[in-house]
Amino acid sequence: MENFTLYNPTLYEFGRGAEEKTGMLTFLMGVKKVLIVYGSKYVKTNGLLERVKMSLDSIGIEYAELPGVKPNPNDDLVYEGIRICRERHCDGLLAVGGGSVIDTAKAIAAGTPYQGDFWDFFCGKATVKEALPVGVVLTIPGAGSEGSGNSVITRTDGMRKLSLRTDSILKPRFAVMNPEFTFTLTAYQTAVGVVDMMSHIMERYFSTTPRVEVTDRLAEGLLMALIAEAPKAMADPTDYQARANVEWAGTLAHNGIIGTGRREDWTSHAMEHEISALYDVPHGAGLAVVFPAWLAFMAHHKPSKVAQLGRRVFGVEASDDRTAAIEAVASIRAFFSAVLRMPVNFKQLGIADPDIDTMVRKLHENKGEKIGGYYKLTAEDTRQIYELMLENKQV
Secondary structure, X not given: OOOOOOOOOOEEEEOOOHXXXXXXXXXXXXXXXXXXXXXXXXXXXXXXXXXXXXXHHHHOOEEEEEOOOOOOOEHHHHHHHHHHHHHHOOOEEEEEEOHHHHHHHHHHHHHOOOOXXXXXXXXXXXXXXXXXXXXXXXXXXXXXXXXXXXXXXXXXXXXXXEEEEOOOOOOOOEEEEOHHHHOOOOHHXXXXXXXXXXXXXXXXHOOOOOOOHHHHHHHHHHHHHHHHXXXXXXXXXXXXXXXXXHHHHHHHOOOOXXXXXXXXXXXXXXXXXXXXXXXXXXXXXXXXXXXXXXXXXXXXXXXXXXXXXXXXXXXXXXXXXXXXXHHHHHHHHHXXXXXXXXXXXXXXXXXXXXXXXXXXXXXXXXXXXXXXXXXXXXXXXXXXXXXXXXXXXXX
């Protein structure tokens, strides 16, 4: 295990009626006028936005609004939010929604006090040194952005989808989490979120750091909990306990705790970002295609941790690592496909003729000549992994 620093400043208000405390929590983070960022009409039609405003009104907090956030959020709305914050003198952000809404709010929070272009943070030209505080009312679990300091935004010019990672400055000050908000999610929306959660766990799990038994077991336990609870939430959208377990797993998957003491990977996320930047597919659906292909490549090039995943999580009994790893890949692909009903190849994702050349080129332009923490991948390697996402393609 390696040295680590873990700072989790987020206050989690979890359970039924949690949204009633939004006003007080916003006040406690020192905000007088907040920009409410949200996406779909859902938060209006179900009355949540109105309840949030009433909570803010009750404590005397003013607010402006920025609606219209879409999946795979782009820079246009971030610039608009920065403009509103400056003109209306907002001193905080309140994201009411899922990962795309929260990521947009974080980018606005970083960009508002900055004198340059907020995109400087995402492309590595500048480091975030100050930001407006962000609060969250979560409606769609999966991205884990309510507990992380990360944000992912697509720049429309050139369709570059990049992530910004901060240790603490962009971590939300609070996250209101009422599992009842998720009752209206479809089985597909639930499954997309679950794949994202499982991917966040596995990006950390696949590490070259030896003897991280505690965080390995935490990761494996979360995966097993999701495998058990996700089908229940999909079968009965109003199963509060299943929804609660899935939602809390999504936060724990991405708030940093299971990454402590280890090097992480994140290659699969980077590869998926190139897919969703080009084809605007849901991030979790893209990951359902990417991760089995990445695992299949690793089963033949570095099988040890894939084999451990198979034995501990899926009950694989094969004694040699390569066979166990291959069986683990089959197990996770079957779970994604048969249980979660997610796509597992480009064709099922709705991409008939994927532009693999462009994806490989942009991936390595954005991330470097060799990428990956668990196994260093060249352009030839990532091309092979993308090709494994084609229908019926084998290693």
